[in-house]
Amino acid sequence: MTAEVLVLVTSAGLFAIGAAGLLVHRHPVAMLMAIEVMLNAANLLIVLAARVRGGVDAESAALIVLVLAAADAVIGLGLALALFRRKAAPDVDEVAELRG
Amino acid sequence: MQSQFVPVLVGCAVALLSALGVVLARRPIYAAMALLVHSLSLAALFGILSAAMVAVGQVIIYSGAIVVLFLFVVTLLPTGGRELAPNTNRVGAACVAGGGMLVALAAALASGALPPTAAVFDLGVAAVGHSLFGPLVVAFELTAPLLLVAIVGAVVIWRRHEPRSTTTPRVLEATPRRLVMHR
Numbered sequence: 001m002t003a004e005v006l007v008l009v010t011s012a013g014l015f016a017i018g019a020a021g022l023l024v025h026r027h028p029v030a031m032l033m034a035i036e037v038m039l040n041a042a043n044l045l046i047v048l049a050a051r052v053r054g055g056v057d058a059e060s061a062a063l064i065v066l067v068l069a070a071a072d073a074v075i076g077l078g079l080a081l082a083l084f085r086r087k088a089a090p091d092v093d094e095v096a097e098l099r100g
Numbered sequence: 101m102q103s104q105f106v107p108v109l110v111g112c113a114v115a116l117l118s119a120l121g122v123v124l125a126r127r128p129i130y131a132a133m134a135l136l137v138h139s140l141s142l143a144a145l146f147g148i149l150s151a152a153m154v155a156v157g158q159v160i161i162y163s164g165a166i167v168v169l170f171l172f173v174v175t176l177l178p179t180g181g182r183e184l185a186p187n188t189n190r191v192g193a194a195c196v197a198g199g200g201m202l203v204a205l206a207a208a209l210a211s212g213a214l215p216p217t218a219a220v221f222d223l224g225v226a227a228v229g230h231s232l233f234g235p236l237v238v239a240f241e242l243t244a245p246l247l248l249v250a251i252v253g254a255v256v257i258w259r260r261h262e263p264r265s266t267t268t269p270r271v272l273e274a275t276p277r278r279l280v281m282h283r
Binding site: 007020023053055063070071072 | 104105108109112115116119120122123124125128131132135138139142145146149150151153154157158161162165166169170173174176177178186190191193194195197198199201202205206209214215217221222223227228230231232235236239240243246247249250251253254255257258260
């Protein structure tokens with residue numbers, strides 16, 4: 001097993017762990033952390049591809065993904081705080097409608 | 101890259117274990133700490149994969165900004181963010197989804213072989229800069245309005261549920277508006 005294959009397998013495992021964590025949690029902040037793990041798994045795969053192919057564009061795309069992760073954390077945490085304002089222990093399943 | 105097998109193995113093990121910690125921690129503050137370890141181990145892996153710029157960005161943006169943001173929110177939560185216990189349906193769905201995802205990804209990975217690693221490559225900071233301001237300049241510039249919209253959106257979501265301000269007198273709301281002529 002080469003180091004590249006090891007990183008590949010790790011990336012797949014991280015994505016699966018994040019997906020499982022997203023479903024098992026009812027806490028909005030914990031769900032967001034699971035989403036961050038999934039984003040990191042995808043980013044690891046992008047960086048590995050940049051290394052294997054020797055292409056620098058993919059590495060720049062990985063940097064842009066980092067910024068995207070920051071933006072989604074900001075919006076998600078804002079929503080989580082709004083949920084916690086209504087209830088001390090909110091259940092994300094109860095929030096089922098959007099209102100403008 | 102064979103000489104780097106042991107560091108890659110250690111980095112992958114730490115990343116996987118800390119990801120498990122993020123998912124399995126019962127209190128959000130422990131999950132945030134595990135997320136910090138996770139992002140640092142990924143930064144180490146990026147460094148080993150000769151992506152120094154992404155490694156530095158991971159440490160600054162992820163460990164420095166996002167994890168700190170998570171910690172701020174967890175400390176702001178009432179009762180430290182108590183969570184309802186997961187029922188068996190959820191655990192079952194998570195096991196099925198996680199296992200299915202792993203099997204699907206493993207099948208996809210096993211079906212195609214990795215190409216041989218490029219011998220000549222330039223992934224330095226200058227090359228990344230040329231790429232960011234060359235072919236990817238539109239995506240790079242669009243990250244600025246994206247962050248601005250995210251900040252404004254977070255403020256709007258927060259202010260919508262804010263209780264009515266106590267500094268403005270309530271009487272003014274009850275009386276109908278009068279037209280006042282100024283000279």
